[in-house]
Amino acid sequence: MPRKKSVEKPLPENPLFEQAKTRIIGVERQRQGIGTLSEKTVHAILKLYYAPDTDMHEIPIENYVADIYTGEEIIEIQTGQFNRMREKLKAFLPRYPVTLVYPIPRQKWLIWIDEESGELSEPRKSPLKGNAYMAFRELYKIKMFLKDENLHLKLVLLDMEEYRLLNGWSRDKKKGSCRYDRIPSGLAEEISIDNPKDYMRFIPYELEEFTSEQFAKAAHIRRPLAQTVLNILTHVECVERIGKQGNNILYRTKDW
Numbered sequence: 001m002p003r004k005k006s007v008e009k010p011l012p013e014n015p016l017f018e019q020a021k022t023r024i025i026g027v028e029r030q031r032q033g034i035g036t037l038s039e040k041t042v043h044a045i046l047k048l049y050y051a052p053d054t055d056m057h058e059i060p061i062e063n064y065v066a067d068i069y070t071g072e073e074i075i076e077i078q079t080g081q082f083n084r085m086r087e088k089l090k091a092f093l094p095r096y097p098v099t100l101v102y103p104i105p106r107q108k109w110l111i112w113i114d115e116e117s118g119e120l121s122e123p124r125k126s127p128l129k130g131n132a133y134m135a136f137r138e139l140y141k142i143k144m145f146l147k148d149e150n151l152h153l154k155l156v157l158l159d160m161e162e163y164r165l166l167n168g169w170s171r172d173k174k175k176g177s178c179r180y181d182r183i184p185s186g187l188a189e190e191i192s193i194d195n196p197k198d199y200m201r202f203i204p205y206e207l208e209e210f211t212s213e214q215f216a217k218a219a220h221i222r223r224p225l226a227q228t229v230l231n232i233l234t235h236v237e238c239v240e241r242i243g244k245q246g247n248n249i250l251y252r253t254k255d256w
Contacts, residue, residue, distance in 0.1 A: 011159065011186040020048035021184065042103050042182050046077045046156065049187075050101065062091040073097040082141040089145050099152040102138060105130045106157040106188045112166050113180060123161060130157065132191050133202065133221050136229045146196075146236055153193040159186045196236040202229060203238060203253055211248040 024044045047057060051068040059069035064087075068075035074096045078085055085100065092098045107130075109123035132155050145151050161183045168177035193199060204218035216226035230251060233239045239251045 011188055014187050016052070017045075017049050017184075017187045020045045020052070023048055025183065040079070040181060042158070042160070042184055043077050043079055045184055046101055046103060050075050050077075050099075062095070064088050064091055066092070073099060075099045075101060077101045077103075078138075079103055080138065082138040085142060086145075089142060089151070093145060093148050093150045097150050097152065099154055100142075101154045101156060102135050103156045103158050103184075104132065104134050105160050105162070105182070107159045109161045109185075111161055111163050112174070112177075113163055114166050120163075126162075131221070132157065132189075133219060133225060133229055136225065136232050139232055140228055143232065143235055146232065149195070155191040155193070156187065157189040157191075158184045159188055160184045196238065199233055199236050199238045200253075202233065207253060209242065209250060209252045211245055211250060213248065215251070 024041060047067055048054075051057060051070065056068050056070055059066045061069060061074065066074045067077050074092050076085065076088070076098065078100055079102070082100075082102075089098065108126040108128070110126055111123050112121040113119075135153075135155050139146065139153075163180040163183070164174070165178045165180050166173040168175045170176065191201075202219070204215070207215060207218055210218070212227045212230055213223055215230060216223040219226060219229070221229070230239060234241060234251070238254060240254050241249055242252045243250045
């Protein structure tokens with residue numbers, strides 16, 4: 001899954017996503033200000049995107065409340081802290097197909113909020129760009145469920161504005177600041193993982209036998225993240241450990 005530098009393309013049109021955005025953000029909410037709903041914006045928009053019919057939202061099932069129940073499957077929108085999903089998954093998976101949706105910021109524009117005046121700074125494009133590998137830090141927390149045939153994953157790469165409060169400990173109040181809300185501006189890509197074989201897409205095609213350092217270089221990610229990715233890829237049997245190269249574990253892609 002190598003990535004080459006290229007000119008950034010405009011996001012594909014997605015009318016359903018735009019409709020969900022309009023319903024949540026809307027003119028009235030823009031007047032009231034950011035973060036006026038009890039539910040954070042990314043979560044709320046994605047819930048409407050995957051289930052425009054609100055009768056499917058917040059359905060009590062097995063002593064828990066599912067974000068979405070379509071009558072056939074459960075859809076959970078989880079923006080982080082997958083460890084909190086373990087008990088829900090334990091209850092849901094033996095009985096229902098579950099799709100776990102994880103939004104990932106692809107491109108962010110940072111906007112700072114002055115707590116005293118309410119003034120917003122001009123948007124500043126973050127130099128950091130997100131990618132699907134970032135999901136593996138969260139997937140590690142539910143590793144024990146990843147081979148369950150009822151579990152499906154959807155990684156959603158979003159461009160978004162991130163609003164942060166100027167309440168940090170540094171002189172400019174930015175370091176240690178709190179995130180207030182994130183407002184999606186567009187949906188860049190949806191990646192579905194429905195079975196262990198789908199994880200093969202995360203292995204750069206040029207790799208056959210490799211170390212975590214070589215994997216990190218080919219995937220354009222840092223080595224600690226590469227080690228977490230390889231831990232998961234080994235667990236779902238897309239790669240196998242075949243020995244050592246010096247002090248490093250040597251991996252090999254498995255055939256399907």
